[in-house]
Structures are given as C-alpha cells and as structure tokens.
Amino acid sequence: MKAETARKWIHESARQIEANKEQLTQLDQTLGDGDHGLNMGRGFQAAVEQLDQDTSDVGKVLKGAGTSLLSKIGGASGPLYGTFFMKLGAHLAGEENPDLKQLTEGFRSAVDSMKKRGKAEAGEKTMIDVFEPVTEFLETENVSNLDNLREKAEASLEEVQGFEAKKGRAAYYKEKSVGKQDAGAQSAYYILSSLVTVLKEEQ
Amino acid sequence: MKAETARKWIHESARQIEANKEQLTQLDQTLGDGDHGLNMGRGFQAAVEQLDQDTSDVGKVLKGAGTSLLSKIGGASGPLYGTFFMKLGAHLAGEENPDLKQLTEGFRSAVDSMKKRGKAEAGEKTMIDVFEPVTEFLETENVSNLDNLREKAEASLEEVQGFEAKKGRAAYYKEKSVGKQDAGAQSAYYILSSLVTVLKEEQ
Amino acid sequence: MKKIMNEPNQMVDQMLDGLVKAYPDQLKRLEDTTVLVRKELSPDKVGIVSGGGSGHEPAHAGYIGEGMLDAAVSGEVFTSPTPDQVFEAIKAVDQGKGVLLVIKNYTGDVMNFEMAAEMAEDEGINVEYVTVNDDVAVEDSTHTTGRRGVAGTIFVHKIAGAAAASGASLSEVKELAARVIQHTRSIGAALYPAEVPGSGNPGFELGDNEIEVGIGIHGEPGMEKTDLPSADQLSEKLLDEVMPELELKQGDEVALMVNGMGATPLMELYILNNHLHDLLTNKGITVADTKVGNFMTALEMAGASITILKLDNELKTQLQAPSKTIAFTI
C-alpha cells in the first residue's frame, strides 16, 4: 500500500460513511444514543481535510488520520478508531509501500490496542467483532483475492446481529440487543470495505 | 325571595356550572386561558358548602356566597362574581322575603359595583353584557312572567358573540374575538337562568 | 399531556408544601393559605409581596429572600390568587413601614390584588402597588386591558427588593419599581404550547414548523405565527420588537434577560443569548447584566422571551446589589 492509496482509503471511508450516515445514526438510535453517523461523519471529514498530500510515508498518513479522528469523533468510537489508525500508522511509520504482511501485523497491533482501550473482547457486539475476525483472516489465510477479505468482513458483520451486547451503550439493552445490528460494527465494515476497494484499485 | 330560595339559587347555579364546566373551560380556552370552568366549579362548590342552612336572612345567604366565591374563584371572575353576590347581599341585608323591586335595586347596586371593579362597560364582551341588560330589563319592564327574564338573558348572551372583546384576556384577540362566545357571559347566563328556575319554583 | 402530579386540584397545595420541604430555612407557609413567606423577615423595612397564578415557577416563590420578596401568593394554575390570600401575605410582611404589591397586568391579578390592598388599608396597613406591563406584544391603550406583565417582573422584584433592603420608604420603593416598569420591555415566542392540568387540551395549537411570536405566559395569542426561524433570525426579530419603545441609543446600558418558557433546554437559551449580545453590541449598546434561565415560565411551554431593561445608575446599582433567593442569587 502506497501513501496515495492510504489517502484514498481515508477518502473512500469518508465517502461511504457520509453515504450511510443516516443508517449509522439509525442503528445507534435503536441500540444507543443516535449519534454514531454524526460522529463518524464529522471525524472522517476532518481526517480528509487534514491529509498531507505530499508525504510518501504511509505511517504518517494513517497516524495523521488517527489523530484527527481522535480529536473530532468523541464518544466511544473516537478513541477506538483514533487508536486503530494511530497504532496502524505507528507500525507503518517510515514505510513507503508496505506489503500485505506488514499491513497484517499493523492490524494486529492496532486491533489489540483498540481492545485494550475499550476493555473489550470479540463477541461483545462492537466494532471489534468486525476488526478481530478480519485481522485473524489476514493472519491465517492466504489472501490472494482481496474480495475474500470483503466477504469475511461482510460475514462477520452479519454475525454481529446475533450477539448480545456487553459493551457500550447497547449493553443497557441486554438480551433485547440480540437480532439488531451494532452501529460501530457497521461503520467498521465500511472502513474495511473501503480498504479493499482502494487496495484493489492499486493492484 | 326567601332565604331558602336564595340557597337554592346557589345550589342550582352550582349544578348548572358543574354540568357545563367543560363548555366554560372550552370557551375560555378559545378566548382566554382555559380555566373558567375550573374556577367557577371550584368557587360554587365552596359557596354551596358554606351555606348557612339556618338563617332566614336573604342578605346573609348571598353575602356568604359572595365571600366564598371571592376567596375561591380567583382570576378575573372571582372578584366580579364575589362583588356581585356580596353587594347584592349587602343590599338585602336583614330581609327575609324581598320582593322583585328590592331584588332589582340590589341587582343595580351589585352590577354597578362589578362594573367599577372591572373598569368595564356593557359592550366589551364580558359577563357584564349579560348582567347589565338583564338588570335594565328588571328595571324597565314589568316582569310578570319570569320566563321573559330568562329569554332576555338568553338573547343578551346571544348578542355577546358578535362583540369585540375589550376587557379581560379575550381582548388580546382583538377583532378575532368577534363571533366567539365569552366564557364569563356564558357562566353569567347560567347564574341568571338558575335564579329564574328557583324563583319560579318559589311562586 | 403527561404530568407528574396527583389530582389536578391538589397541585398547588402539594407544590407549596414541596417547596417548603426543599427550602425549610428560607420559606414558611402561612397555615391554611397559599402564601409563602420568608422564614425570617429582615427587620424594619418595606415589605414586598408578589404573586399570581401558579405554573410560572420559579415565579413567584423563587424570589422570596434577602433583597427581593418577603412573600409570594399563589393562585391556582394560571389563575390569580384571591384577595383574602393576598391580604394574609400583606399582614404577614408588614412591619409598619408599609407593603408594596407587585402585580402583573392581567385583569384578574389587578382586581384581586386591588381588593386585597383595600382590605389592608381598612386595617390601617399602608399598601401601594405597581402593575408590571412589559410585554410589547400587546398594545397599550387605556380603553382595553393593556400590555401584559411577563418576565420583566423579575427585574421589578429585584430592584424594588434591593431598595427596600437598603431602607427606602414605601413611596421611594414604589417610585423605583415604577421606573423599572417604565424602562422594561419584553417579548416572547412559543414553539410548543402548555396544557393546564385537568383541562385535557393544550392552550393553543401550532403547526410542526410553526412558532407564535408575542405569546403570553398563559398561552394568550401573540402578534403572528411564522415558520420556525433560525436562532439568529429569532433574536433579530425579538429584538426588533422590544427595542423601539425603549428608545435606546449608542452608549446606553441595558440588562438583558433571556427567559425559558418552561420546557426549553438551557442550551437553546444560551444560543439565543449569544446572538442577542452580538446584535446589541453592534448597535453600540452595552449589556451590563445578563440573566439566562427559566425565570417566568408557563408550565411546559417551549420557547423563550427576552426582556430588556434600560439602566441608569440607580437601577444598575440596585440590580446588582446582593440577593439570596432560590432562583435569583447575586
């Protein structure tokens, strides 16, 4: 992944989130406080605006995006997405074209940091339930076809619906959360799906 | 009118007001603040409860009712109805069976006091627009048939609708008040109609 | 309309008891009345009594205390209290220096308070009253009811109270209160109506995107219904209505009150205040004092009113003098 592709990733994520803002808010209204679309929209718009167009350092691009998300999203998703991109950026610092293996290692480091920050595990009906299986997939499968990655993200997202929420505001709904989609898992899917899109374009 | 009839007047007024409480509130909602039914209901219930069953002094009965209305109705109608019954009672103080002439003089004194208290004249779309013409009718016509009195009250009430409000909250509606009924005129009608009912019974 | 209450006819009584239980060191209730009185009157001063219908909380009991009111009389919801109650309040606060009644200009309030004043005069108590009529939404005419009294009443409480606390005579306090009234103008706008408990209906109706400009604190009609404007547009509109009669010019000092009607989030009031300040400042007018909050409400009506008091030195000093009451502490 080149720096330009990383920038495109942020752009594409922002685009998908903007296009699905209402849906994200709607999901968060059902199981939360109804601001997830607004939060993510605000955050990714800021992340796009601050993009350093000149650097070829992938780490720098991603770290900049993370810092921006951290300082603009707020709520639960801000520190989590902020941490994800900042840690991924830290792992790829100085790299101009990391390969899929480096990206995978970066994902592991970033997702572990998110989990620590949120004191969350997979299976608690959060964005982790998309990030964690996708990262495991990257770690264990030979991802020759990037579409498989998107499918994995999609399948994980699908599964989240069946979980009972244990973390975040959705946890207040307890067993009533089963059968409903988690807003953060949905936005995580858009971010990962955006990654697949830009990586495929780069190929 | 005997003291017993005066007591019946208060009873009958209370009954008619209670039966038409919603209507009075409704009218006051359209041109005022929507409490006239509540105010009058509360006041007349108190007036009934304090009735002195033993006295034969008509003035005492009416003055007691007036004091009770004054201290229970509140709002604009409280001082006005309070003044009416207190002044009427004062005029008939010591009387055990005043005739229609005495009653008429009492009405004049009471209605004048109301007008002074409310700084109001006839034609301003208030309860005065029922009391004043009925009093004039008593003063000028030979009221052989009490039903004529009720008809006069009814006709006056009918006329009030066409007036533009100049006093009380309805005045804020200015020309929009034309065509709508005034709550206080309506309650005044019930009180006068009650008087006719009990006087006829006494006959 | 869902409300936290028991029977509608118990509301005022239970509210008053609830108030005394909340502020036992500041308030007491005169037995068998709807009168709340300062627990300890400041000695040897003119008494100040206000009141009106209930449903305007924190008015009026919220202004009882040091430097403001000595007693507040509550009527039923949106209904003036009766003369006997006002009379009890007068008797309770008179210390021989006389009592000022602060009346809002509604027919009912005026008549009931006037009768109480007459009862007190009959007993040899020196009583004066002022009638607050700050609401520019209603024309002032001697032939009709005249302008209504709304949130500007709080400035009257404050300044008359401060004057009384400083030892002024009844006529001095009255003169100052009258000057406040002369220099105070208000206007309100409603976004949603209120409903008198037990009446079963809201006091008025508004469309989904409609507001009423010039609304009274009991839901009396205003000057016009308009589409919901932005906060900035609304501030401009309200300011345009209150300003003219005050004849403000560059360099003048004013006090500004941004008052919520009961159900308005404070956030919205601060947003309104933000632009009002800018507008006044741009006109060269100094806002020497700002009050933002729920001071004179109309049950759960949503919306806001703004009040402007044109200051002179004396008014400013008394407005900023210390006061310690439930809803207005300086």
Place this chain on the structure above:
Amino acid sequence: MKKIMNEPNQMVDQMLDGLVKAYPDQLKRLEDTTVLVRKELSPDKVGIVSGGGSGHEPAHAGYIGEGMLDAAVSGEVFTSPTPDQVFEAIKAVDQGKGVLLVIKNYTGDVMNFEMAAEMAEDEGINVEYVTVNDDVAVEDSTHTTGRRGVAGTIFVHKIAGAAAASGASLSEVKELAARVIQHTRSIGAALYPAEVPGSGNPGFELGDNEIEVGIGIHGEPGMEKTDLPSADQLSEKLLDEVMPELELKQGDEVALMVNGMGATPLMELYILNNHLHDLLTNKGITVADTKVGNFMTALEMAGASITILKLDNELKTQLQAPSKTIAFTI
C-alpha cells in the same frame, strides 16, 4: 422537534459563546476549544475538571466556580468530548497540586478522559479520576459497561470541589469523591423523549399514557415501561429502586436531589419532592439537604430523576460548604 438553533453542528460552539457572554466575570473559554474555565482560579489547590456530552445543561459549565469545578469540557450533543480537549482543560487548571477528573461512567467518556489523563501524565501532570456510576437502573457487573453516571455527579462536583477548596491533596480529594460515589444512587423516569438536533427522530418512543422508569440521560432504555402513575406512586416507585443498595436505616441522614430532565415544569418536581420527603421521614430517615431543579438534563426530555446521597459528617460538611457557581450556589 422544533428547536431554537442555527445549524446543528454550530450548537455547542454557539452555546459556549453564549455562556461566556452571560457570565463574563465567571467564565472564560480556552481559545479554539470547547473548554470553559473559571475566570480566576483559586490559587494553590487541586484542580477539578468535569465534562461530557452537551445537552445536559446546566451540566457541566454551570458548576464552574468557587467550591466546585475549575473547568468543564463539552462534547457534541450526547457525545463525550475528545482527549485533546480534556487535556487542554487539565493543563489550564493544574497549579502543581494535580487535577481530578470527574467522569460519568459511559464507555466514551471513560476512554476519552483516560486518554487525556495519559497525555497529561506524559507531560508530568499529576492526574487522578473517579467514575460516577449512580444509576441503579443498570446492573453493575465487571463484565459489562456497568452502571451509568447521572445526576449524582453534581454531588461529586460539590463535595470534591469543597475539599479541593479547603486545601486537600489530590489523593484526599479523590478519596472523598470516591466515597460520595459509593454512597450515591439515582434513578430516573421519562415522560417524553428528547431528540438529538439534526438526527430527525426522538431518541425513543413512549405511548400517550406511558413512562419509562430507569431511563438514562441520553435516552438509554430503562427497566420497564409502565402506565403513567400518580406523583405519589412515582415517588414510591423511584424510592424503592434507589434505597436498597444504600442500606439506609432509621436515623440515617441523606441529601436528596429531585432533578428535572429538561422539559419538566418545576411545579412537578416540587410535587415529587413533597411526597419523597414524607416517605423518607416516615422511614425515620432525615433529609438534611434538598436540591430541586434542573441539574443534569437530557435536552427537552420530560421526566425526573431522584438521587440520594447517604451522608456522614464529612460529606455533609463539604456538601453544605459555600459554593458560588451558575447553577449551584450555597
């Protein structure tokens, strides 16, 4: 939902400016932040910082001032503020004696404030925090998010603030704040929902005669929906929920807060307070302090919460110590 605002995304910014314009002697805004700070910090004391999403006004800026907070950080409506903003607040109020963060227990608040604390520690500032979790409507379990922080937060502000004002060290202030949290329980009920500006929908729905008991201050679900009870029944129900964990017994002293959710007329809160006092008194519990008003709101949600703080001598002293803030002056 009609609101007095300009663009939804300008609300917090304009509210903060409006606040500073209303209280220019008490507040200042750190440039380019959503942080409000005391105009003049009391010298040489532990700093106290609170904050959270906007929409809870007067929380949190209303508690800035003598004897309470030194700074308040505002997020977007119902959204925790970000770590960089909290960090700015910490830097602004630290005087070398360290800073206590008062966090309400929501995942977002906890994470953002924790990250800010880490940033501050990295710069050598001594930071501690406490997490308020007074809402009994939610189970407390280490496996889940745990109980929410609601109106009890104000007692934490007050008592921690008083301790800091009296010169206590950071660890002492923290210890006391933790004790307040341990002894504070709350529960709320909603009659009508609130709507996040720009979201286009109310946060939840309730039938015409329905309330939700145990609602959170962002519209999070409660324990049950029931038919609208009378005020007396509601007080009993709410009290039955908060009492058990506090293990109150005859002779205990408590502080009671009856808090409006934003659109609730004060009258209803006083009525609730009236019966709550009777119930507590009948159980032999002394209400040594009562607060009735809008302290921790949820935009225009209608309803109320009650908070009980079990007092000991130190808590009582600090609760009743002087404070001078916009929304809480003693």
